[in-house]
Amino acid sequence: MASGTGKDSGKNPAGPEGIPEPAVRRLSLYLRELENFRANNRKTVSSRELGDALGLTDAQVRKDFGYFGQFGQPGIGYQVEELVGQLRRILGTDRVWNVAVIGQGNLGRALTAYRGFLRKGFQIVAVFDDDPDKVGQVIPSLESIRVQHIRELKKTAADKWIRLAILAVPAEYAQPVAEQCVAAGIQGILNFAPVSLTAPAEVAVTSVDLAVQLEQLAFRVLGSPPRF
Amino acid sequence: MASGTGKDSGKNPAGPEGIPEPAVRRLSLYLRELENFRANNRKTVSSRELGDALGLTDAQVRKDFGYFGQFGQPGIGYQVEELVGQLRRILGTDRVWNVAVIGQGNLGRALTAYRGFLRKGFQIVAVFDDDPDKVGQVIPSLESIRVQHIRELKKTAADKWIRLAILAVPAEYAQPVAEQCVAAGIQGILNFAPVSLTAPAEVAVTSVDLAVQLEQLAFRVLGSPPRF
DNA sequence: TAGTGTGAATGGATTCACAGCC
DNA sequence: GGCTGTGAATCCATTCACACTA
Numbered sequence: 228m229a230s231g232t233g234k235d236s237g238k239n240p241a242g243p244e245g246i247p248e249p250a251v252r253r254l255s256l257y258l259r260e261l262e263n264f265r266a267n268n269r270k271t272v273s274s275r276e277l278g279d280a281l282g283l284t285d286a287q288v289r290k291d292f293g294y295f296g297q298f299g300q301p302g303i304g305y306q307v308e309e310l311v312g313q314l315r316r317i318l319g320t321d322r323v324w325n326v327a328v329i330g331q332g333n334l335g336r337a338l339t340a341y342r343g344f345l346r347k348g349f350q351i352v353a354v355f356d357d358d359p360d361k362v363g364q365v366i367p368s369l370e371s372i373r374v375q376h377i378r379e380l381k382k383t384a385a386d387k388w389i390r391l392a393i394l395a396v397p398a399e400y401a402q403p404v405a406e407q408c409v410a411a412g413i414q415g416i417l418n419f420a421p422v423s424l425t426a427p428a429e430v431a432v433t434s435v436d437l438a439v440q441l442e443q444l445a446f447r448v449l450g451s452p453p454r455f
Numbered sequence: 456m457a458s459g460t461g462k463d464s465g466k467n468p469a470g471p472e473g474i475p476e477p478a479v480r481r482l483s484l485y486l487r488e489l490e491n492f493r494a495n496n497r498k499t500v501s502s503r504e505l506g507d508a509l510g511l512t513d514a515q516v517r518k519d520f521g522y523f524g525q526f527g528q529p530g531i532g533y534q535v536e537e538l539v540g541q542l543r544r545i546l547g548t549d550r551v552w553n554v555a556v557i558g559q560g561n562l563g564r565a566l567t568a569y570r571g572f573l574r575k576g577f578q579i580v581a582v583f584d585d586d587p588d589k590v591g592q593v594i595p596s597l598e599s600i601r602v603q604h605i606r607e608l609k610k611t612a613a614d615k616w617i618r619l620a621i622l623a624v625p626a627e628y629a630q631p632v633a634e635q636c637v638a639a640g641i642q643g644i645l646n647f648a649p650v651s652l653t654a655p656a657e658v659a660v661t662s663v664d665l666a667v668q669l670e671q672l673a674f675r676v677l678g679s680p681p682r683f
Numbered sequence: 684t685a686g687t688g689t690g691a692a693t694g695g696a697t698t699c700a701c702a703g704c705c
Numbered sequence: 706g707g708c709t710g711t712g713a714a715t716c717c718a719t720t721c722a723c724a725c726t727a
Contacts, residue, residue: 255667281651286720301687302727319673337565343649343666412682415672421571423509431675433668438571439483440661444619444643445547447659454640514698529709530705
């Protein structure tokens with residue numbers, strides 16, 4: 228039972244060893260809700276309240292936190308401010324991450340301009356494309372940077388300490404571009420192309436297939452007829 | 456073991472009863488890969504090959520299909536063309552779905568223009584915003600439609616048989632707009648705002664939080680130092 | 684009284700392994 | 706020999722239940 232005054236009772240400061248993946252995914256959601264509670268000036272919150280906000284049981288919430296340490300006070304709950312700090316530290320968003328966006332089509336441009344990234348500490352410091360018409364253009368939302376040709380990825384990644392890349396290129400380019408990311412020393416790739424990428428184990432890959440998300444919704448809706 | 460010649464051996468044509476959610480999620484990925492195999496003129500494919508393409512075991516693939524019916528031929532594998540048809544039918548993408556996009560900021564516009572939706576049979580037939588400067592504008596990629604004010608959602612949803620909505624509005628509007636969707640008879644909501652929405656059980660909700668995806672990547676990368 | 688932390692029990696999903704078919 | 710379909714075994718995640726603390 229941590230003192231609750233910010234003492235570091237971390238269990239496994241680094242490696243995702245033995246921690247259920249679903250628990251890690253939920254951690255991000257807890258953090259998001261905690262920031263809401265904080266915005267409402269709540270000082271403490273219970274596992275029950277946090278769970279209710281996300282449709283989870285209180286036991287689930289406590290168990291999830293339990294994988295990472297002891298953050299609560301029996302009879303009281305969790306200190307919102309402190310827990311936000313702990314979760315940020317655990318997830319790695321207690322620092323700024325430099326990110327590249329590759330591909331400046333509709334989606335790539337929207338992702339480049341998306342404010343939600345910076346709010347979480349992800350700063351887009353370079354954008355790439357291979358279209359000569361786009362290379363050299365200034366990014367409207369980030370006046371200090373220009374679209375670079377993909378061939379400059381490796382050099383720029385090193386110069387600017389870029390560790391994460393967002394891939395928004397057509398499906399047929401996704402795998403080769405991912406390989407360029409690997410060669411450039413990128414450690415994590417967030418892929419929006421509708422393909423399954425292969426990369427060495429030391430490079431993390433997450434894919435978001437927008438059409439698949441809609442397809443899953445369609446499946447869930449299929450049974451029931453139009454509501455009216 | 457189905458004859459393999461397209462006979463409908465469906466087990467549970469409609470309801471997601473008793474089927475593991477993870478299996479349903481993978482179904483979309485199987486379909487995507489099968490379409491690749493088909494594009495390469497492959498006529499049949501084994502559970503092993505399909506699994507390898509996605510980093511899954513062959514047993515997993517067979518078990519997943521087993522929840523929905525018997526589609527394979529022992530000694531041969533699966534007929535690519537037939538299985539594509541079966542999965543489309545199961546997932547509901549053997550028809551066209553009319554979809555609304557709500558919110559015409561950067562992200563909303565990019566999603567409106569995204570070609571991947573139509574390829575899967577999701578057709579955007581209406582877009583909404585509440586900004587008077589945007590209402591009335593023609594959508595560049597879909598010349599036949601104009602941005603409508605959100606207050607027209609209910610009427611338009613009924614007129615155009617819209618069953619699914621894509622939400623790309625600022626976080627603070629997401630819940631109220633979701634409620635307007637519910638009131639408009641929408642059956643499924645794909646939410647891109649970084650909030651957890653509440654909706655009645657008969658309305659399906661899926662959320663994609665872009666910043667959370669990067670955060671998860673950051674977590675997985677945290678342990679290892681920059682690669683070079 | 685209100686609420687955490689955590690072993691033990693339960694419930695689900697994945698993997699194994701093999702009978703049966705081409 | 707190659708491959709599916711599926712019960713049985715295993716593994717993993719969630720839920721329960723309660724000792725303990727403020």
